[in-house]
Amino acid sequence: MSDNATVLIVDDEKPITDAYAQWLEDEYQVRTAYSGSEALEKLDEDVNVVLLDRRMPDLSGEDVLDEIHEQKLTCRVALVSAVEPDFDILELGFDAYLEKPVSDPDELLETVEKLLRRSTYDAQMREFLSLANKKAALETKKSSEELEASDEYVELTEQLAELRAELSDTATELDDEDLRAEFQAPGSDRGDADSDDAGRDDAEE
């Protein structure tokens, strides 16, 4: 995944943005934005990780974060700020916190790497749940003879088995801290309005 992962760096201080970009461009597709509004222009589903400055004129990092949630984008966000994290920011719904100035390229790379692992896990998990939902919906509606004859069903089962193996590999890479973070705010800051029943309703269609 990290081969073609895309990182968006957002900071109104150009030298900082460019320095981060230089550190990361060997490993990832890098996009840069020098303001909050430019960040919104460069945000789309292809972006996996956003490094987001908190304090910016015009649109602040928090505004951009709100917009990310609004658009239900699944990217992981590292908030970068000179202000020490306080309880008030816990509700903002970001995934990692970097204290400014970040002077160590490895620290930045590690953070991005960690967020990518989590985002990969999350993406695979969504896919797995969605396939499991679909399969369950079919099983609920059809007889076992109908299921056996259904290509869709057979294919679903195969896909699920494959994805399950991949997920297992991904999960091996995650430590307890990563998982704790992934469990922290399920549904609230992610694009998964399908957290509960909605997901299964989708599958029925």
Add this chain to the structure above:
Amino acid sequence: MNIDTSDKRRLEQSSNVLLLAPLTPTGNRTCLELLASTTPPGEANVAAVTYTPPPETWISDWKAHIDELPAELAFIHANTVDTEDEETSGIPPGVSVSRVDPNQPMDIIAPLSERLTRWKGNGNRTLVSVQTLTILLEYVDFDTAFRYLHILTHRVQAADAIGFYHMDPDIHDEETINTLKSLFDAVVEVSDDGESWSVTETYGDQSATSEHAQSHDTDVSVPDSETGLVASIRDSLSGVLSGPSDSQPSEVAAEGATAESDDSDAGDSDEEPSPDSGVEGLPEEAMLTDEDRIRELLTQYGGRMKQADVTEETDWSKSTVSRKLSKMEEKGLITRVQVGRGNLVFLSGYEPETAKSPFEQGGTD
């Protein structure tokens, strides 16, 4: 319950098994028996994740149905209800109990993983028992439960252990259960009476499903033939211990002792094992008020049961049960929670926290 070799192998080859069985003492017994069927207790490490009934209950159930405790035993008790001191007395030395917050999946997974790692390479087979997903689903939303179970099953598999996860199929809708099945290697379905059951491999050949109808009467798994002997010796011992010291009326030994007989060495220090069953030869049941009876049933079921099972056990009509339960709920003796297709009744203190109203949560307890 006998488990034939091909099914046994099927279970042994699985890492994670979903166990669909009723939320009744019979269902509970079947869960323990299936767990024990894969490995003789003397060669097993067992980590049990418990939600409602405390580890003490799990242990006494195990002793009653399986006998010898596993070589290594650890509990992750996911319940924030404060337990009274006396309860810990039921935990044998060497058995560890971690009490964790059921709302925090990682609080359950982290100590479990640690335990599995510690047991690695000790020569025993490691088993994980989760009782029960039905209650777990009351604490967290489905999405979180699904992810939690994925990580849990992943860790169990990575540790070369076998996990058994109980769920009552009558309480949840079919689609919920079918969705969860994707997380498991095999599904065991147990009939209501606990006597027949089937194993299906989730990702294997569907035709490999096998059906069984077997009786509980045959003893499970425990390979040493001594068991019967040991058990009968212990029974007679406990009969002696629990009987009045001066004389030994045979009736007491036969009837009164059954409930207490498991702890043969605890009998002396305990209070008198109340063989006061009826003042003037009245059967004990007649002395109970209806509310007592419901409470006793709940205790017997491990602190929670389906409302439908209350109706069945008491032979009262549905509306009678409903009325009595409403009254008890008003008095704060029980809590009812609408789960899927029916009501679950919880003895006060056993209910999932989320079932409490915001009022109560803020109150003093």
